Amino acid sequence: MKVIVMGAGVIGVASAWYLARAGHEVVVLERNAGAARETSFGNGGQISVIHAEPWANPAAPWKLLRWLGKEDAPLLFRLRADAAQWSWGLKFLGECTSARTRHNTVQLLRLGLYSRESLQALRAETGIEYDHLERGILQYFTSEKEFAKADGGAQLMRELGCERLLIDADEAVRIEPALAQIRPQLVGATYSRADESGDVYLFTTRLAERCAALGVQFRYGVRIQRLHAEGGRMRGVEYADESGAYQVEKADAYVLALGSFSPQLARTAGVDLDIFPVKGYSVTLPVLEPALAPTVCLTDEEHKVVFSRFGDRLRAAGTAEINSYSMELNRVRCEAIVRRTLDVFPGVSRAELAQYWTGLRPSTPSNVPYIGRSKVEGLYLNTGHGTLGWTHGCGSGRAIADIIDGRQPDCDFAFCGTDQP
Numbered sequence: 001m002k003v004i005v006m007g008a009g010v011i012g013v014a015s016a017w018y019l020a021r022a023g024h025e026v027v028v029l030e031r032n033a034g035a036a037r038e039t040s041f042g043n044g045g046q047i048s049v050i051h052a053e054p055w056a057n058p059a060a061p062w063k064l065l066r067w068l069g070k071e072d073a074p075l076l077f078r079l080r081a082d083a084a085q086w087s088w089g090l091k092f093l094g095e096c097t098s099a100r101t102r103h104n105t106v107q108l109l110r111l112g113l114y115s116r117e118s119l120q121a122l123r124a125e126t127g128i129e130y131d132h133l134e135r136g137i138l139q140y141f142t143s144e145k146e147f148a149k150a151d152g153g154a155q156l157m158r159e160l161g162c163e164r165l166l167i168d169a170d171e172a173v174r175i176e177p178a179l180a181q182i183r184p185q186l187v188g189a190t191y192s193r194a195d196e197s198g199d200v201y202l203f204t205t206r207l208a209e210r211c212a213a214l215g216v217q218f219r220y221g222v223r224i225q226r227l228h229a230e231g232g233r234m235r236g237v238e239y240a241d242e243s244g245a246y247q248v249e250k251a252d253a254y255v256l257a258l259g260s261f262s263p264q265l266a267r268t269a270g271v272d273l274d275i276f277p278v279k280g281y282s283v284t285l286p287v288l289e290p291a292l293a294p295t296v297c298l299t300d301e302e303h304k305v306v307f308s309r310f311g312d313r314l315r316a317a318g319t320a321e322i323n324s325y326s327m328e329l330n331r332v333r334c335e336a337i338v339r340r341t342l343d344v345f346p347g348v349s350r351a352e353l354a355q356y357w358t359g360l361r362p363s364t365p366s367n368v369p370y371i372g373r374s375k376v377e378g379l380y381l382n383t384g385h386g387t388l389g390w391t392h393g394c395g396s397g398r399a400i401a402d403i404i405d406g407r408q409p410d411c412d413f414a415f416c417g418t419d420q421p
């Protein structure tokens with residue numbers, strides 16, 4: 001079967017890999033000059049299966065209100081006269097009840113477990129290197145009030161069969177000695193030993209090379225204009241090639257993996273998707289003093305910043321801005337991340353060496369992605385992975401390949417194309 005994959009982020013490339021492994025002829029269409037040049041370029045690096053709670057949770061509405069208009073707030077809703085933003089925001093609020101949060105967490109956890117197992121198998125099979133670490137994720141707290149709530153999340157994970165330990169500050173420093181410098185501020189932590197980290201850009205570009213070796217054709221520099229659907233079935237994808245000429249490419253199946261830009265293209269085939277871009281930032285610093293840098297992946301709960309060590313680099317990422325498609329770099333938000341990094345790890349690097357990056361998380365209100373069939377025959381969805389696209393990348397790619405082949409993926413997840421509730 002010939003399959004066109006739209007988008008060469010981590011989701012598109014993982015889809016291409018599993019489809020090619022299943023023996024399909026695969027063509028990937030991507031507007032950039034290479035893979036992983038947009039949201040899958042500079043993310044936080046966490047494979048955070050056991051920290052799967054969505055942003056939409058019972059505490060979120062109050063935090064959003066408190067942070068409204070605060071330029072360096074971890075989560076910032078910039079209210080605009082944009083119907084899509086308001087509609088998404090209202091649905092987000094609808095996902096903040098305890099029952100919905102629990103339901104969504106269970107979905108995200110199941111997909112995460114399946115995805116981590118798929119990533120580990122892929123790693124063993126291919127030997128792919130991407131500065132990955134298997135030292136767990138440690139989420140540390142500097143506020144007694146927030147730490148008091150940590151037990152709830154840990155308990156839910158235990159109920160679901162996953163170990164997220166509640167530990168004291170001394171134990172946190174024993175696990176990650178680089179936290180010693182902020183020991184007086186630490187009040188406690190949670191630790192999920194089975195979680196991992198790694199550089200999504202290295203992973204995606206190296207997996208794309210392996211896909212090409214299997215015969216996958218990557219057409220870079222082509223901009224998809226619209227999907228041709230007629231009589232309830234896909235007929236082709238129209239794109240402008242590098243010279244600006246329009247082409248229509250046809251296949252037996254089509255996978256939509258365009259990240260934050262999926263809704264616009266899906267609409268041309270009559271499919272509505274609840275995806276809105278949630279902007280985030282990261283900074284990458286060269287590690288000048290290795291002994292001062294962490295090797296366990298960390299989450300700074302109060303500042304909502306994550307830290308991942310990639311060899312001789314330290315990545316710090318965070319903040320969320322629900323605003324628009326603007327890719328403008330907001331220096332205030334980047335500088336806040338650098339400041340926090342150097343407060344936690346003084347001397348590890350120098351602020352003037354920081355490389356800033358911004359990306360748009362393709363977010364559904366629940367953070368649960370669309371994976372599966374759409375109402376248009378032949379059009380499959382693999383998009384809307386929000387805060388967890390790297391964590392869920394391999395599982396999503398493997399699942400969509402199974403679904404296209406008519407097999408039920410080996411994961412108890414609500415594979416919900418838009419034809420199902």
Ligand SMILES: Cc1cc2nc3c(=O)[nH]c(=O)nc-3n(C[C@H](O)[C@H](O)[C@H](O)COP(=O)(O)OP(=O)(O)OC[C@H]3O[C@@H](n4cnc5c(N)ncnc54)[C@H](O)[C@@H]3O)c2cc1C
Pocket residue numbers: 006007008009010011012029030031032035036037038039040041042043044045046047048222223224225257258259260261278279280281282306317318358359360361362383384385386387388389390391392
């Ligand atoms: C600051 C930040 C930190 C994050 N940290 C983590 C983390 O620690 N762990 C985690 O699991 N996730 C994290 N994420 C989320 C994760 O990075 C995303 O969910 C994931 O990268 C989305 O992948 P994607 O392939 O769907 O989208 P993308 O990587 O954006 O890929 C979509 C591709 O489609 C292409 N495209 C779009 N429109 C067109 C068109 N018209 N024609 C042709 N090509 C087109 C784009 O060029 C792009 O290459 C983070 C995100 C951000 C922003």
